[in-house]
Amino acid sequence: xEQALLLNASYEPLKVVHWQKAVTLWCQGKVxxxxxxxxxxxxxxxxxxxxxxxxxxRFVRIKRRFDYVPFSRANIYARDNYTCQYCxxxxxxxxxxxxxxxxVAQGGRKDWENIVTCCISCNRKKGGRTPGEADMKLLRTPRxxxxxxxxxxxxxxxxxxxxxxxYLYWNVELDET
Numbered sequence: 001x002e003q004a005l006l007l008n009a010s011y012e013p014l015k016v017v018h019w020q021k022a023v024t025l026w027c028q029g030k031v032x033x034x035x036x037x038x039x040x041x042x043x044x045x046x047x048x049x050x051x052x053x054x055x056x057x058r059f060v061r062i063k064r065r066f067d068y069v070p071f072s073r074a075n076i077y078a079r080d081n082y083t084c085q086y087c088x089x090x091x092x093x094x095x096x097x098x099x100x101x102x103x104v105a106q107g108g109r110k111d112w113e114n115i116v117t118c119c120i121s122c123n124r125k126k127g128g129r130t131p132g133e134a135d136m137k138l139l140r141t142p143r144x145x146x147x148x149x150x151x152x153x154x155x156x157x158x159x160x161x162x163x164x165x166x167y168l169y170w171n172v173e174l175d176e177t
Contacts (some may be wrong), residue, residue, distance in 0.1 A: 002037045004051045005164045009059040013167055022051040031056055035163035052163040069145045071112060073098060080117035085139045086131070087122050095119060101142060103128045112144035 004022035006014045017025075023041075025031040036049035069075055076098055083090045085099075099118035102108030105128055116138065118126075126134040160168065 002039055002050045002052070002161075005053045005161075005167060006031070007034070007053065007055040007167055008062075009056050011055065011167060014056075014060070014062070017054075019050045022054050025054065026051065029057070037161070037163075052161050053167060069147065071110075075145070076112075076115055077117050079112075079142075079145050080140075083117060083139075084119035084122050085116040085142075086118060086126070086136050088139055089119055091119055097123050099123050099126060101138065102130060106130070113142055116140075116142045 002019045003016050004019055006017050006022070006025075008014050019037075022031070022033075026033055031054040033051045033053075034055050035051075035053040037052045039050050040047050041050060077093060077096060081090070082093070082096065084096070096117055097120055098115050099122075100108040100110070101114050101116060104110075108114050122136070126136055131138050
């Protein structure tokens with residue numbers, strides 16, 4: 001189904017919403033429709049094209065904490081540079097897991113200071129022991145990142161509607177031909 005790009009009153013992209021949410025916001029008088037999809041929705045007495053880009057009529061201040069990094073598997077992998085913290089091998093996400101430095105059975109917690117990126121073979125070798133008990137050395141002491149790791153989030157340039165492109169910031173190099 002078609003989705004709509006929601007812009008702040010300043011034309012800053014906020015998020016992508018389902019077309020039904022876009023229509024609801026428009027009916028409530030909270031947004032204006034900037035661009036539409038080719039697809040139409042028909043009612044008994046009228047029809048309209050689905051919104052593609054909508055803009056809030058009132059500016060919404062977004063509180064962004066740049067120092068906050070959500071605790072997630074992807075951010076742990078990014079913090080550790082997709083590298084096993086025991087054998088120093090860089091691997092893809094399918095070959096990696098995470099390891100509790102202090103095992104849960106020994107009181108270890110699931111937080112930034114106790115979880116590291118680990119390959120499957122090192123995780124099996126370590127088992128439910130501490131690195132010292134397993135005679136393994138941890139390359140770096142895990143800690144909370146000061147800022148968000150460089151994780152790239154993409155919408156997918158090929159899949160983004162043409163009507164969105166003027167409102168999204170692209171970091172691309174143009175071919176010199």
